[in-house]
Amino acid sequence: MKFTSIALTAVSATVVLAQPHNHGHQHAHIHKKDVTATAWAPGPTAYKYMLDGKEISPEEVCEGLQDNELKFVDGEDPGVCSSSTSSSTTTTSSPQPTTTSTTSSAAQSWSKPAEFYQSPASSAWASPSAAASSWGPPAQSSSAPSTGGSGGTGINADFPDGTLDCGTFPSDYGAVPVSYLGMSGWSGLQAVSIAGGLVNHIVTGISGDSCKEGSMCSYACPPGYQKSQWPSTQGATGQSVGGLSCSGGKLRLTNPGLSTKLCIPGVGGVQATNKASGVVSICRTDYPGTESETIPVELQPGSTDQLTVPDAAAYYEWQGKSTSAQYYLNPIGTTKEKGCQWGTPGQPYGNYAPINFGVGAKDGKTWLSIFQNSPTTDAQYQGTVEIQGNLSGTCKYSNGQYCGVTGCNAQGCTVAIISGTATYVVSD
Known part of the structure; x- marks a missing residue:
């Protein structure tokens, strides 16, 4: 089953959305993204509809619902398609912040977004x-x-x-x-x-x-x-x-x-090596296309293979945005059959894999990154990943931290290749 998310959040105050990965191709596809938001709503609430970090109109939401391509997973509908609903929905709320659902006033706390799924009839x-x-x-x-x-x-x-x-x-x-x-x-x-x-x-x-x-x-x-x-x-x-x-x-x-x-x-110069005790599956998004993580690189212990690096100047470009490649790193021991396809909530596989790799070349430089698959999941990868080679700095993941020359954080790190081949090394 294919999933996507629309977060209904109050726009009468500041709305903070966890941003998707900056890999140059954020589009409205049916992909699961656990978008989170914070807002303060002391009075009536106006809802904003977000799809993969991009605002879409109530008309687009209604079209998807009416075509049976989109449905609310939890069955909760704030009335987006009702005759009294246009770009916002008004509700009554307490002046004090409280945790909300998609049909109540937004609050100053992290809330679960509304979720849509593609109806089986749409096959x-x-x-x-x-x-x-x-x-x-x-x-x-x-x-x-x-x-x-x-x-x-x-x-x-x-x-x-x-x-x-x-x-x-x-x-x-x-x-x-x-x-x-x-x-x-x-x-x-x-x-x-x-x-x-x-x-x-x-x-x-x-x-x-x-x-x-x-x-x-x-x-x-x-x-x-x-x-x-x-x-x-x-x-x-x-x-x-x-x-x-x-x-x-x-x-x-x-x-x-x-x-x-x-x-x-691609432009070459990037590879991945498996120094872990089990198979490692690294899955690229099929882009341009469905943008599902279905393109496999499966590494048995001790093996090495290439990661494709698109050239921004010579590959797919749409609406002025050039292309890089995004890979999903599945837990050690995961085969491509399990990891390189649509995942399910609560399981760290596929689009719910804990870690992403970003790989791209632009203006003669190849840029490499390791970053948390946020906001989809905050699960930690149970292993170590380090980019090795003649690089502009350091980039390593271990124990939930991404460490570079400026220190460690919980989001990610990026380096550029100075010369030669760079290697993503995955180990236990």
Whole structure:
């Protein structure tokens, strides 16, 4: 089940929201984010609706509710869609601060946000309102088309545009099947509707779905590589869309101006090593796309593999925001099958993993970070993580503290690579 959160908070006073990670792609996707807020409300309360740290309108909330894509997990509805409700809801409250729920006055204390979930009924595929021919290469791409190719199969082979059936996963062209998601190897599926040159409705596929007509079909690439395909037509409210399109029963490139190969390398120079006693699973978000943490790097004890580093100047950009990569570090002993997919509250896996890695390159520098997966969870990672190499400083996690050259804190640390290769070292 896919989750997301909308926090209903008083706007009649200061509202302090725990901010999501600054990794360059915060969009309105169905992802669990435990947003918290503090507010003082001595009188009537006006509610603000927040989705992944971004304010959305009551109309957008109502549309999601009416389409059965969004529901309140706890069943509590402050009346956002009632005729008497517009951008705010008024309630009666005591002049003294008290702990609240989503339908009572906000208080000067941490409160649990309202939660929405994607209705199981929304797994039905929506009929696109525009033909797949509206997909085109992204105008923002500054990279020249790739040329050449081995003429055979594998990661260096050019993809045969419009040749493979939509039911064929393109593993012969470098894509790595993610079978444990139950979507025929695809890392994410999005059925889209288009209006006014933008995607105005997205239905995200779940286990049991497959790549179908009118849908975007995203895929994983080997460690060190990233997918090259996404359309120029993107979400009207900031959602990202990515992968191959299924049109006329065939798989088609959506970004041939960037590459005719499905997987392209990042800038390199970053890897992860497992010095722990059990398997370590590091899961990248599928972006652009569903933004679920489904792209796996699984390390057995003693093994090392690459982490993909996108170049901000040459990779996906939307609404003026460039791209970095975000990884979720699961507890030691967690397999990719368990860790690299949607998690559940109270369990430290998937999107609830305790620690994130941020990896990106911009203006000739590669930046690396380790940080708490906040505000989603305050759970501590039971192990040690350190970035090693010729770096601008130090960055290490141990016993709930992130330590750099300026000291330790409970949030995170960041360094830049000066030269050579940097390594995330995970140990017990």
